[in-house]
Amino acid sequence: MKKLINAVPDVLSESLQGFAAVHGDILKLGDDNKFVCRKTLKPGKVGLISGGGSGHEPLHAGFVGMGMLDAACPGQVFTSPTPDQMLAAAAAVETGAGCLFVVKNYEGDVMNFAMAAEMMETPVATVITDDDVAVETSTYSTGRRGVAGTLVVEKVLGAAAEQGRDLAALKALGDDVNRRTRSMGVALSSCTVPAAGKPTFSLGEDEMEMGVGIHGEPGRRRVKLASADAIAEEMMGAILSDLSPKPGAPCLLLVNGFGGTPAMELYVIANSAQRILQSRGLTIGRGLVGSYVTSLEMAGCSLTVTMLDDATTALWDAPVHTAALRWGC
Structure with missing residues (x-):
């Protein structure tokens, strides 16, 4: 194992300290590194809180x-945060309008956020993301996994919360955006969890894992390496089959790298994906390409499609200033 670390037990704390030092104008660390929060809060706004195992950076801290x-x-890496972390984060950011939890559909995350919600004394609601069409159940989840589509939900909800929408309205909006979002991924290599010291799984030189999860969970099947066009065709075919969009409808296309794929290759996949969308009578109203929901150093990518309307597009376009996303400000 070759990694830029000092000692395995210190990886997360040292990474968070470095992150907070570099982005101290935007955010700060909570006590005992339990959470990352905005440096300046907006009074009377619903507090948006998310989280999950580390190793998927910039998700979630990079979107604070x-x-x-x-x-x-x-x-910890690929391990759910604990309920006391969510409670501490909620206490730090709740300013009178309640809190909304955005939770990826993994059993540990769902259970721990639910426990935190039960213990909270202020209003709280939860949006669960489950955008992965690859498999119906997985090593970590009952039902579909929440993957890169979580970014879309968090961005749209964040803009709506800045406008002052209340907790019930944000919950309804988050559930609606999740319903209009689908994703699927492919892995060309494994990742190595520092504590394990060896790859999570092994692939032959001419193999790929179609439908892989963001923790390295098995996908639909292991197949021979194919062209970018063929990979995009299978992933986009599964996504569009599930979404059943109307011809002519606009969509958001997110091409997300898993941590070990260069931007040049992600744009090759984006080119393939846009041709497929065009052939199905769909238009890319908005797009985003980059490594946003990663799996440590895994090579591969995922495609996410969110069906847009004017209101959702306006919320996507609204100003954002985080470590990983910034526009309009």
Whole structure:
């Protein structure tokens, strides 16, 4: 194992300290590194809180800031944060309008956020993301996994919260955006969890894992390496089959790298994906390409499609200032 670390037990704390030092104008660390939160809160705004296992950076801490999350709770690598982390984050960012939890559909995350919600004394609601069409159940989840589509939900909700929408309205909006969002991924290599010291799984030189999860969970099947066009065709075919969009409808296309894929290759996949969308009579109203929901150093990518309307597009376009996303400000 070759990694830029000092000692395995210190990886998360040292990473968070470095993150907070570099982005101290936007955010700060909570006590004992339990959470990352906005440096400046907006009084009377619903507090948006998310979190999950580390190793998926910039998700979620990289999306803390104006126009997105108010706080993020980082667990150990690929391990859910604990309820006390969510409670501490909520206490830090709740300003009188309640809190909304955005939770990826993994059993540990769902259970721990639910426990925190039960213990909270202020109003709280939860949006669960489950955008992965690859498999119906997985190593970590009952039902579909929440993956890169979580970014879309967090961005849209963040903009709506900045406008002052109340907790019930934000809950309804988050559930609606999640219903209009689908994703699927492919892995060309494994990742190595520092504590394990070896790859999570092995792939032959000419193999790929179609439908892989963001923790390295098995996908639909292991197949021979194919062209970018063929990979995009299978992933986009599964996504569009599930979404059943109307011809002519606009969509958001997110091409997300898993941590070990260069931008040049992600744009090759984006080119393939846009041709497929065009052939199905769909238009890319908005797009985003980059490594936003990663799996440590895994090579591969995911495609996410969100069906847009004018209101959702306006919320996507609204100003955002976080460590990982910034526009309009």
